[in-house]
Amino acid sequence: MDADDASFADMRRSLTDPDADRLALDEETVERLLSGDLPSSQVPPGYAQVAALLATTTAEPTPEELAGRPEVLAELRAVTRPRRAGTHARRAARPTKRRWAGLAAVALVGALLTGGVAVAATGNLPAPVRDVARSILGAAGGDLGSATPTRPDPQAAPDASSPASAGTVAGPKGPLPTGSTVPGSSPKGAGPVAEPNRERLCKAYLASQDKDHGKKMDAAAFERLAEAAGGESRIPAYCNGTQPGHPESRDEKQQPPGGQEQGQGGPSPGNGGGQGQG
């Protein structure tokens, strides 16, 4: 793998560059840096700013980041209505995905653009971190003008319980009772694929996701699967249900066959074991 190869370059460099030696890290320290579990007195030399930077990436959420919920709740309501009613009532149509996404994007881009630096000043980063960040931000600054929002104020976001009011922001009329989608299996109302077939398609799909070892999926089959799932991007979620039997580790089923030969895994520094958080 390229990453492994590149690690040799790192090692070579560490022999010649004293600075690189200075920055050497052992695997446990890496883990503790990543999990934020390193008191500042124990942060290795050269990494104080990295630790501060990482801490900032996990700062408390800003209101802007949490702003898009009403739209997602509308979808949740539409999806779960039949469940709550305990009937097989037809699921309400959902607003088209693009329209919905556009709406959320407008709200969030606006919120983030206006609030990004001003609001989320969490943690006092050392000056060098700030400088790097500013130089990056400065470099990107030119693109920003046109994107600046006429944004809906997240605080004023309409009460999600009245779908119509969501229209004030741009779009989705919420759940309209005109759909014909069957709950669960086929979000978009495209013909659901019969179970065994679905399983087979999903299997092929998951296998095809393995870049290194995967077998390319037949294009027609992919189309069929995408249609059944309600879009390419929903395939993972759609396929999540196809391999019953090991519920606790279902997420790991996302890993395609062939991606698991771990034996030849890492280069020298971490022989296996340690990983952090649970």
Next chain:
Amino acid sequence: MIGPEFSAVLKAATYGDEEAFGRLWRDLQPRLLRYFIVAAPAAAEDLASETWLAVVRGLDRFRGNEPAFRAWFFTIARHEVLDWRRRAARRPTEDVPVTGLTGLAAPDDPAAAAMEGLSTRAALAVVATLPADQAEAVVLRVVAGLDVDRVAAIMDKRPGTVRVLTHRGLRRLAERLGANVRIRGMV
């Protein structure tokens, strides 16, 4: 993390309990958005929406504990990124930002410049300057809070590779920030 109540929260959310769903949202939406800001900055908000739609529709099919749920959640998120990259590749005429630096806050705001701290978004922008694999591995470890094995599964790499990527990513960040210190020292 939601903790011991997770399974009750998840179940309630699956049946449309909005308060329960709100807890999932507060826990995961900021992490999701921050992941996308690094992995697909030009489409972060859009992809976050797409991910939640897929998650909401798949909720009743998910079985598992909280770490598994989080991994499932970010597996969907990463597929959104891959789909987005595919779509972008299919439309070569469209302006596809590669650097990952669009959509950041304007730099010249005097108020912001006067501030001592740095925003989360700006910190993510620094992480995003890493090579894509390294940046993604670091963010999935730190921001998504996933362990090596889960990140490896999500990125479709071996755990050892993920370790190398994060290690190199941290080191590169230290080099970059350290170089900045030296430059400042000389000025």
